[in-house]
Amino acid sequence: MKNPFSKLHVRSFSAPYLFFSGLILLLFSCEKKTETTLEKTPVPLEFAEGFELFKGKNFWEIHVTQGYTGAEKTYRYLVLEEGTDLDKTGFDAVVQLPISKVVLTSTTHIPHLDMLGETDQLIGFPQTDLISSTATRARIDAGKVTDLGSGPSANPEMVIDIQPDWIMISTLGEDLRYLDLFAQAGIPALINGEYVEQNPLGRAEWIKFTGILLGKYEEAVAEFEQIKTAYLEAEQLASRIPADNRPNVLSGVMYQDIWYAPGAESWGAQILQNAGGDYVFSDQSGSGSLQLNYEFVLDRAAEAAVWIGSADFPDVQTMGNNEPRYQNFQAWKNGQIYTYTAKKGATGGLEYFELGYVRPDLILKDLIKILHPELLPEYKLYFYQKLN
């Protein structure tokens, strides 16, 4: 390593300089020593790009490379199997299996617990009303899940008070600023960056991340394989549709005179294309939300056959009355509007936002059913509903 302080040494050899630079060198060398390299082999992932898995003897190592949008730091986590003790220095968090109580902060993590049969591990969640899963709701109703406050992120005092074995955080909730606090309190805080992932199956593959943290990797792989097979089969089905039979699909919603729609590279747009639709904004690149001008949208999509993912309206008429400019779209006139906000849990949470990340196969099949019903005659819409 190049010594960045060499210039200082040339200029002055005074004792304090030597002392401090020596101290800094010592710190650097300590830092280097902490990069413990345990013997491990990488376990390849199929679609996810935001994390990496390594398996060693009696332990897992997880590197989260995209914990949030634009993350530069790689977070290294060590998961030790029961009764294992290893050198824990240099990791951002260490999870010691077995675990019995966890805190989650995003509804998208809830289905992971359900699918892995570990619903009973959940002891805390911010704004429990957002959760729709019936199994988890039963647990909430029995008073076994502490509501960690109604702010956008979990209340750190309450988290420390209930002492979970780990807490999974998603930086969308801005929990990042509590990372150090949780570390000091001895609570492993793990960043789940699934939302950064734009490949639908990549996003679903994060169930493996949760699986390892629960000591249920095999089960997670089995669940993921099922989802993957279902998704790829459905995609295969829709891929045979010739280009001229792909209906134009409009998406998004207007606030004031700005139209918000998913960007062409986004998760939602990809599923739409895979379902045999022709997304009207497919040339508007971006992995997040697009802000488009009303007149651009009208010019582009006035004739679009189907409109998907509109806002929370009870029916087409209310929608048109509420925003008269919606009425200029052919999809509105023909009543071809489908929304995912109709399906709600017992306390008003949206199931699409909870289960959708891990079940892209259901979203894909829903969209195929909407755009090409002849391909899936038996299938019933799961998330989407046609507006009356």
Added chain:
Amino acid sequence: MPIRPYLFPVAILLLGLSFLLNLSLGSVWIPFGEILSGLVSGEWTKSSWEQIILNYRLPKALVAILAGIGLSLSGLQMQTFFRNPLAGPFVLGISSGAGLGVAILMLAGSAFGLALSGINSWAIATAGILGAGLVLSGVSLVAWRVKDSMTLLIVGLMFGSAVSAVVSVLSFFSGAEALKLYTVWSMGSLGALGWSQVGILGILIGLGSLPVFLSIKSYNALLLGENYARSMGIRTGQMRWLMILSTGILAGGITAFCGPIAFLGIAVPHLARMVWKSSDHRVLFPGSALIGAVLLLLCDAVGQLPGLASTLPINAVTSLVGAPIVIGLILRKNFSKDF
């Protein structure tokens, strides 16, 4: 002082030109000839063009004119009344009040079982007007008690801060969707109104401008100080009420329908003083109204980013235009001469 009356026809011509420019610029390229022939004959080559011009650009341009006039008039009234060059339409906390009304509707609405879908531009405008009215009555109560205009100004500012704090608390506890809705509102928008709302806004601007024309002479007298005005027989108490009422209706109505539009109300009266080189309100009121309308039309045309699919929020454009004007004025030596 020269009054330069010949500038008025020029300004009116400019207004017409910027109106046409505003109509012809947008994300979608529509040939100018097509717009003119469509407007005259009512026949359009593409039905989407007809929709865009008649139901989007035309109301948007009219709203720009109305809001430009209203904000400039209320800004000028405030500056003269408080004899403060940095006073604007919102110093009495009116935009914060409208913001509070809208915030309660959008952010706390879900708590009262109101779905986000129930929020349309009518509901937003009603909430905004109620909120502005609430703050306005608070300020009026104070105005009734205190006679000093500086105290009134400070109380107005404090009202605004207190109300903004309530909005912050509401935003902190609200969901992402509602928060987004509110943020979008707070960035201002001229293009969200349909024809019926444009009509209401027009009536409000008309009503709010009436008191201005009733008290133009009083404003001129006020330039020499409140005591001097009183000695000339101006009833400053009555004038204060007219001013509160007028700016309340103008700024409150515009904020309710378009969101808070920054800087225009502060910058335009200064521009009018510079252009007409006068501090006579018989010139400044119509001058400010014209410049305000032209400026907002141009700002909106720029914000449309012609040719691109996206738009800049109107607030961003007006601030980018307005901030340099105000800075330039502060750097001018004879800045406070007019007050």
